[in-house]
Amino acid sequence: MASVQYAHPAKAPRQGWKRYAAFWARNEELSLLLILAIVVGFFLYAEPSSRQRKVYWDLLWEVSPTLIAAVGIAMLMLAAQFDLSIGSMLAFTGVATVTAMNKTDSMWLGILVGLATGLLIGCLNGFLVTYVRMQSLMTTLGMMFALRGLVYTYTNKTPVIDENQFTQFTRLWFGKVGPVRTPVILAFILIAIAWFVLTQTEYGRNIYAIGGNEQAARVSGIPVRRILFSLFVISSCCAAISGLLIAAQTDTGYFDAGVQGFELTVIAAVVLGGVSMSGGQGNILSAALAVLILGMIGKGMRLMGIHTTQQLLVIGVVMLAAVYFHRVRRRWAVRLRNEGY
């Protein structure tokens, strides 16, 4: 039987390894899951103490503040904006919360004040960027210094200790629902909401549109300013929630919370999750997976007895490798699509 000649490769029968390659190259979440599986597999093999279920519950618990902050940052970065002030927000919210609790002797008022700081700083950032038209990276960089300075000046670099020792407040971090810790539940609820908003609503589509081309979005009648403003509020509020959790961890407002580059870690994780630095590309689930991958590497190394400060070396290398992997994956996706797979 004579073989059939195809005029265009796209009409060629799909077969062979390229079919599978195309499948993996196109599915961002799946390929990140594969990386996570490889990382977990490596530690399961190399470190016996990682073969307990508790380790993984603890992992989720530890990364929950980062996950929550990453939700806000991912949404902001999808619209091609940045927020560098979230690291300082952790300290600002923590100190404000505990101070308010000490002043008013009421836990709920303290938490309310903590959340209000998120709203306040978010509105300030949003106002400066969208209405005064200041560049977001610089504005939030200034805000980062300003907030950290206010915290340092107010606390004089001493931790603010909760005088009433509210056990209710520490339950925010230590509490459990079934086997799951409260912060983990909080993180997953926020991720679910963000996923729903980004994929299922007009608001979410508008965020992608703004990130893709702000000018075009404005011309086509999308309320760009209002949406950007709301995104800054969301990102600051997410950071404030993380700040509350971290304050609840030790029941103190710590002046140096997040000082070791929290904002850069979160941005790095979000970028690893495939969110483009120039906006318009990426999704929230991949960003969350990337946070888990970075968290797992850190946790695994700690189990192996590598000091936290020395881990930075490995995390840096992994970050580079993962970003390069995304590049190669995208290139393959395009190439295989052109070949008709």
Add this chain to the structure above:
Amino acid sequence: MSAESIARPSQTRRPTDDTSRGTTIGQRLLASPEGYLTGFIVLVWIFLSIRSDVFLTERNIGVLLSQVALIAITGFGMTLLMIAREVDLSVGSMQAFVGVLAMQSLNRWPYLLVGIAVAILLGVIVGLINSGLTLKLGITSFIVTLAMMQILRGAAYTSTSAAVQNDHKLSSFKRVFNGAIIEDPVRIPWPVAIMAFFFVLFSLIVAKTTFGRSLYALGSNPEAAALSGIHVWRLKTICFVITSALAGLSAFMLIARMNSGQNNAGFGFELQVIGAVLLGGASLAGGKGTILGTFLATLLLGSLNNGITLMGYNPNWQWAVTGIIILIAVLLDSVRRRVTQES
């Protein structure tokens, strides 16, 4: 048009030309970052010299400029890099990494030149790695240098668990920061002399050479620059290497000042440098910025910090003031852009 006329600086538009056409003094000051930064500095200096007897003494100005030098020297390199639309976040960790390694090699081979050579060489190597990863793998420099920042910090922590002490007791070592190149008629400390040298050098390079003009072209429109025959990756590699080498040099001055190589040196240094460069008129979108602007911005921030210490305020205000100054500068920048767009 001959090739010669293209190359002559007087006939090419300087990057500040389109914004500096105000008529009144106020408009002029607003028109360029150099303008309003000078205004700010004059105000701050007048205020401080009225309120404090110590401020305008030779000694204090020497201390102030020496501290400014630590940030400004790295800032000059960063300015070149940011004009070319790249950024280097690893300069803060460089302070720790280079400091620790330079101190260790000084302890082993107690010659000052060895230490300086190690510091600059490490800078060159890190710069080459940064540029290689950015340009060959095509990852944005923000991420590459962010990773490098963590790698170098981790390496600094791995190579020493505490600060590396000064075991070589070189008499010339401490003079790198505290000594003076000349004593008469005015005392000029070494860091200030080094800063002045690089200031003149890079100002000339940026304003007067083909290299400098290619940088602006590259930053404002990379594709057009590449099409017009500019060696994109060679230029960017040079910028990366210069930035890291200068960061290595300021790391060496930092260990001379602290008399030890500390593995936690330079936390947040990268953001201070980038903040100052942006304050001086550069943009993350590339194609903008001047060496003078960077110098004035670091001088302004340094003067404010110096003033806060002199007036006996809580030194923690330095952070807040830095933040507020950056915010004001960005605000002025956005006002300036709107005014020039309307006119």
